[in-house]
Amino acid sequence: MNLGLKDVRHNFGRFIMTAAGVAFLATASIGMIGLYRGIVADALLVIDRIGADLWVVQGGRSGPFSETSAIASDMDRRVEGVEGVATVRRFVQISQQFEHNGKSRRASLTGLDFPRDKGAWVPLTAGRHLNNGHFEAIADRSIGLMLGEKVRLGLDEFTIVGLTQGMVDIGGDGLFFVTVNDAAAIAKRRTSEEVLLARSAFGRSGQASLPGSSVAQDSKIAAVLVTLNPAANPDLVRRAIMDWGDANVLSRAEQHSLLLDQRLWRLRIQILSFTAVLMVVMAIVISLIIYMLTMEKRHQIAMLKLIGARNRVIIGMIAEQAYLIGAGGLALGLALANVIFPYFPRRVVIDPGDVALLGLAMAVICGFASLLGISRALKVRAQEVLS
């Protein structure tokens, strides 16, 4: 006879309330781990989707996702000439704050090297990829723009021709794809005062006879994305580019490592520490619940001992209830997480592997919690039935 299950069925309301309490702790744990997974997924999104074998970045630097990287905008032509390189694309990403319809918005401006890159690697939920070299944009829905809307950035108006979902940068800002040339133009926007001051300085320096703009044109890109020929040796390509001295070369794996083991390291430790604290709280809560349930059952446990029940019957009843509370809490917590986390402003990734690990941790916690109740139950004497 399954005493634990029968007790749960008899006191089902109380069981649900107890499991709900544990469920909130499980939801918080799933959320903590999921938030970290979400930040990692967001951080790796562009690196993984853009499909580059190598990233050529500023010499002595670790690339645009770790620190500032600025290389000459014509670096792509030099890289294209290296043996083993199949295609190159320029890459630029700039955080941008702008006003639209009276509201302040943030976006991560990401340059596509049109026409070589029309954004075919960007998954759309509506609209199309870029068809023109200027004034078209693909925006993530999180920015709050609609298909066909026009938005002013720098000195120009951009039409939203495509929409994405869940394409954000490491800071959670939605990606706003324009051509690299448009991105550079937006980045080069100057205030009137800046232009006047620059012209004034230009006049004093006696360089008025030089061609071009009187204002410094600091045309830089963040990186050059390299796709290698299938037969190319990545190490040889890397060595050839690094021999120039002004460029560094990173593989996709190195970008991953830089992000996860350096930039996100503290965040990872922080979140894991919070999760550990939650686990300890969960262990204490479940232990107290099981202990209280055992104390409530002292008379019944005494009766069971009186009629000759072996210890394993009593241990089974208590342990089973602990595990039912844990399993119920995990199931409810998972359901709750699936319902509420999609509405959170940052991506929360509910990874089955993480849930399995959480389940394992909760199983250990329930085992520990039931030990407390079991040790109390084994001290109950049969004659207590008379008390």
Place this chain on the structure above:
Amino acid sequence: MNGVPVLSVRDVSRHYASGDSIVRALDGVSFDIHSGEVVGILGPSGSGKSTLLLIAGLLDPPSTGEIFIRGRCVSSASADIESLRDFRRNNIGFVFQKANLIPFLTAVENVALSLEIDDIPARDARFYAEHLLESVDLSHRIDNLPTRLSGGEQQRVAVARALANDPALILADEPTAALDSVRGRQVIGLFRRIADSQQAAVAVVTHDPRVLDLFDRTIELRDGRIVAETSVLTERNNSLQNATFPQDHSQ
């Protein structure tokens, strides 16, 4: 009475330390109960009745003396009570003032539990439990939870549970205290019938004067000692044997 007694209490004492003094809850008590006997153990509060029941039921060891069940010495001052759990399950049935039913089990499950604990398969245990409940006229209540049963019905379930493992000895502590006189007599009558039909020895701790005439013998305790042992003259045996328990209120 002939043969080996089912319960034999030999010179049993139970002393408790209370501050600097020693409380003698039982002091050199000896008596036998044979199969088929229903014995009342009487006495005022604090006379040692419940202590005697605990010691005879192998729930507490005596300070001195020995307990024999079916001629086998099972408890003495050095007894490990925990290790007697299996023996207790197979040889002793308990009934108390409160029925002490497991609240989340139905009547039949409460009875079947005693059997399943003894490794009887669940289906057989339930079948026999139904039979036992039928024998105490509760066949219509087998699937009711304890909260849906009256006090008398709960007590009859407790009796059925005590009988589940076919014990040689049934010990009852104030089983009629929470019942009215009719129900109280029905319960003792039930013990009478069990003693007759199963040749069990039944010891009932009570101070309920309404049921004294239903015992074969009474043992009276005072200050931990037996002060009187009386055989009850019974014409009532005949009437009890003809009675239909427990719904026959004419008793």
